[in-house]
Structures are given as C-alpha cells and as structure tokens.
Amino acid sequence: MNLDAKIPEGSLEQKWENFKKTAKLVNPANRKKLEVIVVGTGLAGSSIAASLAEMGYQVKAFCFQDSPRRAHSVAAQGGVNAAKNYKNDGDSVYRMFVDTLKGGDFRAREANVYRMAECSLNLIDQAVAQGVPFGREYGGYLNNRSFGGVQVSRTFYARGQTGQQLLLGAYQALMRQVGKGAVKLYSRHEMLDLVLIDGKARGIIVRNLDTGVLERHAGHAVILATGGYGKIYYLSTLAMGCNGSAIWRAHKKGALMASPSWIQIHPTSLPQSGDYQSKLTLMSESLRNDGRIWVPLKTDETRNPNDIPENERDYYLERRYPAFGNLAPRDISSRAAKERIDAGFGIGPLKNAVYLDFAKAIKEQGRSKIEEKYGNLFDMYRKITGFDAYEEPMMISPSAHFSMGGLWVDYELMTTVPGLFALGEANFADHGANRLGANSLLQASVDGYFIAPYTVANYLSGDIHTGKIDDQHPEFDKAQAAVEANLKKLLAIGGNKTVDYYHKTLGKILYDYCGLARNEAGLKGAIVEIRKLREDFYKNVKIPGDSIAMNSELEKAGRVSDYLEIGELMCFDALSRNESCGAHFREEYQTAEGEAMRNDAEFQFISAWEWAGAGADPVLHKEELTFEVLKPIVRSYK
Amino acid sequence: MKLNLKVWRQKDRESQGKLVDYVLEDLNPHMSFLEMLDTLNERLILAGDEPVEFDHDCREGICGQCGMMINGIAHGPLQNTTTCQLHLRSFTNNETIFIEPFRSQAFPIKRDLRVDRSAFDRIISSGGFVSTNTGQAPDAHALPISHQVTEAAFDSAACIGCGACVATCKNSSAALFTSAKINHLVLLPQGKEERQERVIRMVEQMDAEEFGHCSNTEACEVECPQGISVLNIARMNYEYNRALTRRK
Ligand SMILES: Cc1cc2nc3c(=O)[nH]c(=O)nc-3n(C[C@H](O)[C@H](O)[C@H](O)COP(=O)(O)OP(=O)(O)OC[C@H]3O[C@@H](n4cnc5c(N)ncnc54)[C@H](O)[C@@H]3O)c2cc1C
C-alpha cells in the first residue's frame, strides 16, 4: 500500500496557503444537498459540525453522553497553546513548530506540525469571539502561562477549566446550528460500525443507548472525532465511557491505525489507592510551574514530608534536567518518577507516588497568589484525598492519559478509506511520539474549525452529483446484521466474570509491559497473555439484560472486546520499533544514563497497521518521514 | 465499613418505581460513592440480577453527567461537590442511605437513577450563544476586557449543567442554570449585541420545558457543585424586564 500524505507544494510557510488556494469548493446551492456525519462532539466534533452547518451542509452529530457538552474535552484543565507572542518573549509560529516537532521526538510530519502552529493564532480569536473567558491581566489583555517542554509562555487558560470553557464555546456554536435545524443531534447514540459503499465511507450503524434500538445513518462523508483510547489501561485520566471502538471498527473496515502504542503517561495524576478504583484524576501539569517534585533520599522513609529536611530530599527532575527542571516534558518526567518509584523511593501507603511540593512557592508568592492560580485544583485534591495541599505536599504518580496514536490520516485528515476523516485525538497526526501539554485542545480545535472545513469540502466537491445516499442499500443491511449478531453473541456467553474484570486485567498487562517502559520479552509475553484473556472473555464474560433496552454492561462489553484487540496491536507496534522515542521507551535502547536512544537511520517513519482479519498478525506499512527544515537532533532537556 | 442502601429502581419511564434495599459490607472509606455503586453492580451482575443504571462519565466533577439525590440532597452531603467526587468517608459506618434520581417534571426518568436532561440543551440552543461563525473573529486583543469582568463572567460560565439546582428546587425551576448562561454572555462585550433576544428566548424556552417558576428559596445555590450564585437569577430577571420594556 502506498501511503501518500498529500503534502502540498511550496515552502513550509506556503503549504497550507497553497492548499487553500487550490482546494476544490462546493457552491452554496449544492451544499444543502450534501450530508455529513460527525461522530463525536468534543472540541473536534462540535467545531467541525458547527462550521460545516454554518457553511450550509446538512450535518448529523453523534455522542454517547447525554449532552454534547459532556465530551471529555470538558476535563482539560491546564490550557491551550497559541503562538500569539502576547508576552513578547520571543514566541513565533516557527518556534512553536520547533518545540512541537522536537517535543514529539521527530516522529511527526513537518507540514502538519507547522500548520497546527499557524492555525493556533486564529483559534484564540475564535474562542474569544464566542465568549470563552480566558484569564486576563488587569489591563484587560489575555494572560499566559508556561507548560512543560517549552521556554516561552504561550498557554492560554480559563482558571483550571480551559477544556470546559473551550468546549462550551464549541458546544454553543453547535447548539446554535441545532436550533436552526442545520445540525441534527443524536446524544446517547454509540457508533457500532462504519458502512462502506463501493469502497467509500457512506454511513454508520449506531445504537440508541436509551432504547437499545439500532439505527442507520447515511451521508456523503463520515468524520470520526471520537477522542482518545487511553482508557484501555482501565486506570487512566479519561472518562469511563472513552473508547477506541469507533476508530477500531473503522480500522477493521480498512482504515489504517498509526503508532497505536504511543500513549502518553501523564506525570501528575493522583496515585491509585485500592483495587476498587475506577479512575486516576489528573492534577494539571500547570502545577509544575510552581510545584517542586521530590522523593526522600532514604528508601524506607516514614517521616511526615514536612519533617524531612532539605538535604534529605531528592529533587530528581531539577537534578537530572537542570535547564527545564520541574517543567521537563511529560514522557521524561513520568519516566523519571517511575525510575525513583521502581528503585524503592516511592512514597504513600502503596509506595507508588512522589511529592509535588508548594511550600517554596507559597513562601515566596503568598498563599493567596497560589490560591488564585490553582485554588480549584487544591480543592479537588482535598475532595478526593482528604488532604490539604497548602499544608503538605501533594502525592502524585504517572497515569495513562493521551493517545498520540490513532487512525492514520493524510494532510487533509482523511484516512485510508475515501470519505472517512479522523479529527482530534482520534487521529495520529501532529504530536509525534510525545504530545506537549496544551497542544491537544489546540489540535482538536484547529482540526475542526480551520482545517477540516476546507479539506472535507475539497472531498465533497466530487459528490455534488451523487444524490442522496440510500440507507436501505444492501451494505447497510449487511453492516446492521453483523452488529446485531455481535451483540447477540456477547449476551449469549453467560459466563461468570464481569466486563470490568477483563478491562482491569488488560489494563494491568498493558501498564506492566506496554506502558512507560517496554522490552522485547515483555511485549511478546503480553501478546500471548492478551490473546488468552480474549479467549477467556468470549467464554466467561457475563453480561446481564437485553440488547433492546438500556444496558450499560453491554456497552462496556463492546468497548472492552475492542480494547482486547487494540491492546494486542499496541504490543505489536511497540515490538516492531527497535528504538526509544518519546513515550515509547524500549529498555534495550537507552544510553548509560538511562536516556532514550532514537534510531533515525532505521525508524524515521510512521508505522501504519492494516487489519489482517481475526487471529492473524497485523500488517505493517511505513510512511517515511522527511525533515527539510528542521534536521532531527537528539532531544535534550538537560 | 457497612452501608444499608435504599436505591430507587424503575424499569422505564412508564413503569412504577420503588426503593430496593441492599446491604454492602467491607467497604473502604476511601472509595468514591460511584465506586461503591460499581461494587454493588458487580455483586448484582454476578448474582444474575440487573445492575443499577446511573449516569456518570468523567468522575472528576466537571462533565456534569453524574447526579443523584442522596438522603434527599442533590449530590449528597458535601457542599460544592458532585456525586462522583463524594467519598464514603463522608458517611458513617452502618448508615442507611437513600439514593434516588434527580426528579422534575422536565427531567423524565429513563431508568433507575438516569434522567433525561435534554431540556437543558434545548434552552442553550434557544439562545445561549454568541452568534459568530467560524472564521469571523478579529484579533483577540482587539477587545480588551477587564480582569474583573472576565472573572465575573467565568463565575457564571463555570456551570456544568448537572441539574442539581432543578432537582433540589421545590418548584423544579431551572432559573439558576439558565441565568448562569445568560450572565456569562451578557457580562462580556461580545455577548451584549444579542442580550435582548437572548434572554427572552431562553426564558421562554425554559417555560416551554415545564420547569417551574423561581420563588427565591435559594436552595439551588446551596446544592450547586460549582457554587453558582443566586445573584445570577436576580440579574436574569433584570435583563428579562429590561428586554421586555425595549421590545418593539
Ligand atoms: C484529564 C485531562 C486533561 C487534559 N488537559 C489538557 C490540557 O490542559 N490541554 C490540552 O491541550 N489537552 C488536554 N487534554 C487532552 C485533550 O483534552 C484531548 O486530547 C481533547 O480534548 C480531545 O478532544 P476530541 O474532540 O478529540 O475528543 P473528546 O473531547 O474526547 O470527544 C470525543 C467525542 O466522541 C464521542 N464518542 C466517542 N466514541 C463514540 C462512539 N463509539 N459513538 C459515538 N460517539 C462517540 C464522545 O461522546 C465525545 O463526544 C487533557 C485530557 C484529559 C483526559
């Protein structure tokens, strides 16, 4: 298979302009004849659905929550990046491009990364126009903070709720179009399959989660903006319903999956406290602006952290990475924490955490300043743990957080299935092997507001004479019958273990063998274990109830059955990449000091996997990466 | 610890519901309230019974999807806390806990503890936005907005749309939710253009959804997980009357 990324001609600065200048258009009278299906209402989905409807297309939008406003974009706390250079500290589109490409360890396309940085300027304007209440200085101008992996302040924020506020802006734009009848909204509907007609994406099969009834929806193009699949680890910072099912079912219909094992493990979440636990809450990375990370120098430390004197503490990030210190990028910070925890220096009842200490910041800036910056995060910490972080350091630990991997898309955000687009966290495109903080709200938003409106129109221009897509086409019958059969099969198993048991077991295997550190033997063993677990699932899972009714367990079972396949692919992906880059750290490929060893000579490519059928090993395709502007260098934050 | 639960079970909108007793032992006080329900469900499933349906997603207090009446209080005993952020340490050993759905004429019960809050979406689509299309915006700094104004707008914008205010109100009024959105937008210069039509449309939609009228009991503010102030309601009433007097 030839993976053509379709990068436009011209210098880096001209590529997106050139695309827009030459992209095909659809005239306004024809737009209302064209229907687009958007699955997902997070930042990516809401923004593309609203934008297309504003342009005059017929749009249907789907989400599994009971309101589009609850998509998991809502949970982002820290902020959104934009190269506005409002702080006059030397920022520019080019510098943001450099930071992002370098942060991603040179495993992303230059052209995509540059475009994201370029579009960041308009995103802030757009959000402000919608009424997003970004933090401001006393003079009335927008304020910025700094995030991990960069040396400028380019992060815009709305207290600790940047995600909710940006999403509300996009949701309100969406609901405005719903009110006008330009978007039909289907909340509590889950996509269970993609329908292809003559090789093109022409519709989806969804299940109404309140009634269990299956429905068919046809359109000229299908856009998946279904978010990340980091919940595959069970314990993660994602919401309970986050899933990989929509993209996975599209994958089985021919869309390639890129770099599935590149999952970011976030350094600052709350540690696990027991096996009943259902999620790990993220503490925003912005806390690392003022918090200092440390562990005791002694392994079996029992003293209260405040009683441990300075000279008996190991501020390991400041020690190992003096230039970036506590703001070292996420992959590096998480790995450094794991290194200390594995070496026996972890703190807390399960010895699985490190301290994040604000004592110095409170002393220097005063408690009220810290309260203003992070008050809601400190409140959240107290609610969840019962401890007061103004008085003693927080306890934090790494947690699965963000999927850099996802459906392979070209420059136009189209997958290998014609007419099927993937936006936001669901695609693999811009973050390489490690995403920088505050870049993904940005990516999801610019995909939806500024990129896909052009590229989807470019595709739809070929469909103005196609006429309405018929949802009674035999391909819809076939897809619906397959979905029905699959639901019946799950319900018929009638075993003796819950769906959660399988999810938790899979999560543990992945944390141990395909998490912060990986090695060949571990990954090979994990593939065997996951296959066994999957077999056991189809023999022994127990799902109560019926398919023609509300049934949360059946929903979960469908998602976990997909996770059991995605997990296996992640291990194949990690196994095939004999280098360490970004979030992918292969223990065999490290320097004497324990730093990652990238191998550009052999692995400067994107791995894109093809589904080869149940039980068969996946097939690897490669998209070579070329760097014309920025030559790959060793990533150093020392 | 041990808890005696009385959980509302109702098959669907039409069926009669009732409280069903469950006893859970050996619970960890650090468990969250929803993890306690997970534990209950696991037990029910393995025993061949149907698990309790309840709404939740983010489990970190921001998506607004969770919500139930716990001992008659929306989101339970802790102030400014969603159901998902409540932990068992807020209860005592051997306590009896009543768990019921958010009830309101405008929030029909779907099943067990799940209710239909789509009325809130319709209130937003009636006018809870700034009418700006993608790509029309001027530079963000073209319009300075003072720190105080932004912070005040944020205080209103913080609403997570959970519906606790409605569930707790004896009139089932949606005034706190609706007024929070109206204020978020009217405080900002971008939102001022449409202030008249917006407030009229949103208030009319709120009434059409059969939410009750606000009689200023202020119960909503007490239960609101985001601490949305009832002053929003006063301001909405002002905006509404102002709009009526200027209506042509
Ligand atoms: C706790 C947390 C904090 C974060 N903080 C930051 C931050 O500070 N800055 C930053 O830049 N990024 C942050 N991120 C990352 C960022 O929030 C996400 O990458 C981004 O919001 C993803 O947006 P999205 O639109 O792609 O997906 P989402 O917002 O996750 O939306 C997915 C949508 O798809 C729908 N969906 C999924 N599957 C199906 C299906 N099968 N059928 C129908 N609908 C489906 C869902 O209902 C939902 O509407 C954070 C992430 C987390 C988890």
Ligand code: SF4
């Ligand atoms: S005003 Fe408060 S209680 Fe009402 S929906 Fe908003 S957050 Fe929930």
Ligand code: FES
């Ligand atoms: S589950 Fe999201 S607020 Fe409780």
